[in-house]
Amino acid sequence: MSMMPVQDAIDVMLSQVSPLVATEHLGLAAALGRVLASDIRAEVTVPAFDNSAMDGYALRAVEAVPGNTLPLAGTALAGHAFEGAVPANNCVRITTGAVLPEGLDTVVMQEQVEQAGQGIRLLHAPKPGEHVRKAGEDIAPGQLVLSKGQRLSAVDLGLLASIGQAEVTVHRQIKAAVFSTGDELIAPGQPLPAGHLYDSNRVVLTAMLKRLDCDVLDLGLLPDKPEAIRQAILQASDEADVLITSAGVSVGDADYTRQLLSELGDIGFWKVAMKPGKPFAFGSLGTCWFFGLPGNPVAAVATMDVLVQPVLRRLAGEPMAMLRQQPLAAVSAETLRKTPGRADFQRGFYQQLDGQLQVKPVGRQSSAVLSGAAKANCYIALEQERGPVAAGEKVHILPFYQMLR
Ligand SMILES: Nc1nc2c(c(=O)[nH]1)N[C@H]1C(S)=C(S)[C@@H](COP(=O)(O)OP(=O)(O)OC[C@H]3O[C@@H](n4cnc5c(N)ncnc54)[C@H](O)[C@@H]3O)O[C@H]1N2
Numbered sequence: 001m002s003m004m005p006v007q008d009a010i011d012v013m014l015s016q017v018s019p020l021v022a023t024e025h026l027g028l029a030a031a032l033g034r035v036l037a038s039d040i041r042a043e044v045t046v047p048a049f050d051n052s053a054m055d056g057y058a059l060r061a062v063e064a065v066p067g068n069t070l071p072l073a074g075t076a077l078a079g080h081a082f083e084g085a086v087p088a089n090n091c092v093r094i095t096t097g098a099v100l101p102e103g104l105d106t107v108v109m110q111e112q113v114e115q116a117g118q119g120i121r122l123l124h125a126p127k128p129g130e131h132v133r134k135a136g137e138d139i140a141p142g143q144l145v146l147s148k149g150q151r152l153s154a155v156d157l158g159l160l161a162s163i164g165q166a167e168v169t170v171h172r173q174i175k176a177a178v179f180s181t182g183d184e185l186i187a188p189g190q191p192l193p194a195g196h197l198y199d200s201n202r203v204v205l206t207a208m209l210k211r212l213d214c215d216v217l218d219l220g221l222l223p224d225k226p227e228a229i230r231q232a233i234l235q236a237s238d239e240a241d242v243l244i245t246s247a248g249v250s251v252g253d254a255d256y257t258r259q260l261l262s263e264l265g266d267i268g269f270w271k272v273a274m275k276p277g278k279p280f281a282f283g284s285l286g287t288c289w290f291f292g293l294p295g296n297p298v299a300a301v302a303t304m305d306v307l308v309q310p311v312l313r314r315l316a317g318e319p320m321a322m323l324r325q326q327p328l329a330a331v332s333a334e335t336l337r338k339t340p341g342r343a344d345f346q347r348g349f350y351q352q353l354d355g356q357l358q359v360k361p362v363g364r365q366s367s368a369v370l371s372g373a374a375k376a377n378c379y380i381a382l383e384q385e386r387g388p389v390a391a392g393e394k395v396h397i398l399p400f401y402q403m404l405r
């Protein structure tokens with residue numbers, strides 16, 4: 001089987017999955033990171049009334065002649081409006097957010113007046129409407145506030161609260177099963193026998209899935225025994241929407257996962273022209289999608305970020321238009337090794353320097369070494385057919401804020 005270019009692999013997967021249809025109603029406190037299942041339109045006006053943007057004095061702009069003294073007719077505090085009519089050539093003491101009294105149109109900041117007996121003396125001529133927030137200037141009734149498919153941020157939740165909404169309808173969470181395989185693996189916290197290493201992939205993958213608000217079904221650390229792996233695959237296909245495994249997808253003697261998958265389900269494709277991450281497998285087990293990630297820790301992370309992330313976001317209900325990762329242009333500070341044939345996702349650190357982004361590789365670039373990846377803040381994404389990069393050449397980077405870190 002030949003290697004599939006990265007974008008083709010993403011396109012093939014996206015052409016097959018569609019958003020989970022089930023939805024649920026959640027209170028705002030539980031909705032952070034969830035994906036909206038319908039458009040949200042405002043039923044209210046925000047702000048609901050003309051109000052003051054400053055602490056100061058409300059008046060009529062036509063009566064505000066510098067040097068004149070205006071007597072105080074009363075007080076308007078936030079939450080406690082001034083009731084009644086304001087006599088001609090009077091003003092009202094007002095605080096930020098208080099209702100603008102009937103008939104008044106302008107607010108003068110308190111720093112721009114002098115106290116004068118029972119009133120104030122104006123030091124400047126305000127513009128009509130100065131420091132007044134008009135009713136509806138933020139949101140009008142019927143206005144689209146948030147669109148279906150939007151993943152809710154902290155600010156989005158605040159926006160919903162500001163229009164009086166206490167609940168939202170969101171897509172249900174993706175149920176994602178995860179397991180690790182390998183007789184050489186030991187759970188963290190245990191002593192490490194000779195020839196073994198700790199199972200870090202399951203920890204990383206679970207955390208990355210939580211970043212996308214998935215409900216994780218941890219099927220544990222499995223030995224290289226076909227029967228154990230078969231049971232886990234069957235459980236995942238019964239209970240989960242996706243199964244994400246690491247290791248066992250290459251050509252080694254104990255690489256059972258891919259073998260079992262072709263027996264129990266369908267392999268869509270295997271091998272992507274990506275470094276790290278070549279032995280990635282995609283397929284299905286009935287209604288459960290399967291992603292077989294390479295065992296090397298950095299390869300598992302990179303394939304999760306670049307290949308699996310868009311597919312999970314689509315499944316969660318995000319629109320196609322939101323899924324494409326947005327590379328930035330940067331200048332490489334160093335020469336980079338690269339051979340044509342696979343798109344390379346080197347781990348880099350970028351910063352702003354002399355008005356442009358500059359990037360350099362960090363740590364050892366081996367796909368078995370997590371320490372370099374932990375210091376990086378971006379992938380240096382080198383195109384499939386590109387060769388070595390000289391210092392000073394333009395490259396594309398994918399900042400980790402777009403990734404599942
Ligand atoms: N003859 C070939 N050998 C290899 C090829 C190839 O094309 N031909 N590809 C290499 C590449 S690239 C990768 S990546 C790995 C992927 O192999 P597998 O996905 O089958 O994974 P394993 O061989 O079982 O393990 C690879 C490596 O990762 C460690 N590992 C596995 N699971 C975990 C875990 N949960 N936590 C931490 N580390 C893990 C494992 O011990 C190995 O060191 O194959 C190359 N070989």
Ligand code: MOO
Binds near residue numbers: 279367
């Ligand atoms: O491509 Mo493997 O996934 O580099 O080490």
